Amino acid sequence: LLSTPLNPLQHDYTQAMQRSGGMLLKLLNDALDLARIEAGRLELEPSPFDPRQLLSEVAQLEQGLAHAKGLRFVLEMSDDLPAQWLGDALRIKQVLLNLANNALKFTEHGEVILRARRSADGLLCSISDTGPGISEASQARLFQRFEQADSPQRRVGSGLGLAICRELVDMMGGSIELESQLGHGSTFHVHMPLAEPAVAMPVDEFASGRHYRLLLVEDDPIVATVICGLLEREGHKVKHVGNGLAALGELAHAPFDAALLDLDLPGVDGFQIARLIRQREHAGQHLPLLAVTARSGNGDEAKARESGMDGFLRKPVSGEQLITALARVVPGTVASEELPA
CATH class of the missing domain: 3.30.565.10 (Histidine kinase-like ATPase, C-terminal domain)
Incomplete structure (x- = not known):
């Protein structure tokens, strides 16, 4: 909303909403972190x-x-x-x-x-x-x-x-x-x-001008609207579906540069969808998969990677976090075909 044309009063109201939401998120995260520390789970x-x-x-x-x-x-x-x-x-x-x-x-x-x-x-x-x-x-x-x-x-x-x-x-x-x-x-x-890594890993930076064709699998329409808006604002094309079976259907008919998967989907969850995608890939094929989830458990990222996912993000996410995560998992070659209507 802040990236759209607003009059000064609307802009002030929107900034107030953002600050209030940020403060509420911080209070919640502090309480969750403290609970994890006390339970020895952080x-x-x-x-x-x-x-x-x-x-x-x-x-x-x-x-x-x-x-x-x-x-x-x-x-x-x-x-x-x-x-x-x-x-x-x-x-x-x-x-x-x-x-x-x-x-x-x-x-x-x-x-x-x-x-x-x-x-x-x-x-x-x-x-x-x-x-x-x-x-x-x-x-x-x-x-x-x-x-x-x-x-x-x-x-x-x-x-x-x-x-x-x-x-x-x-x-x-x-x-x-x-x-x-x-x-x-x-x-x-x-x-x-802090220790220095034994072998320096290349720092993966997002190159401006790279536009992706993305599949978003998210059952919450509000969350989907937010993520689509953040990605489309950066010039990416996004196809949204609400469940895993619809995602498999889209992947069978159109190429994508990456897929963003919620983990808690109706019917078949994100872990299972990732496994099915990997099972259906032929030799030399590899669709970058990015988990985007509200889960907060310490073992969720490891479980997501075991199921075949390449990256992991916890909601709520910012546009910068999405772009950085995609730059880390999407290869340099970007397909040029248009998304189907």
């Missing part, structure tokens, strides 16, 4: 990632909030960061976004700086702000669950973010430290041990 999923790209994405996501508050958000990266590290990029980004969001939330004037440099065994980040600072009494309990420092922004959030950051960093074998003084701002130091 597992890290390390894979090669580009630290510079990750840090740039964090900075890009924070620029909007900084601009809205009239603040500067600065990213400083040292030159010695490696091309790739081995770690759970999603959880690393979660920690840095949480700390950066907090810094922006409690800062009214000045700037927030995210600094990143290489340590002896991994990544050392610091997030500094020019906010009011945190008293020693509040510092002592800040990383406890449901605790927040006294401030006008106290009601914004659950008080779980910093506790989850500490849990995640502990799982990585790292540490979080806080330096703060009332009236002089705050700095969080995060140390995360």
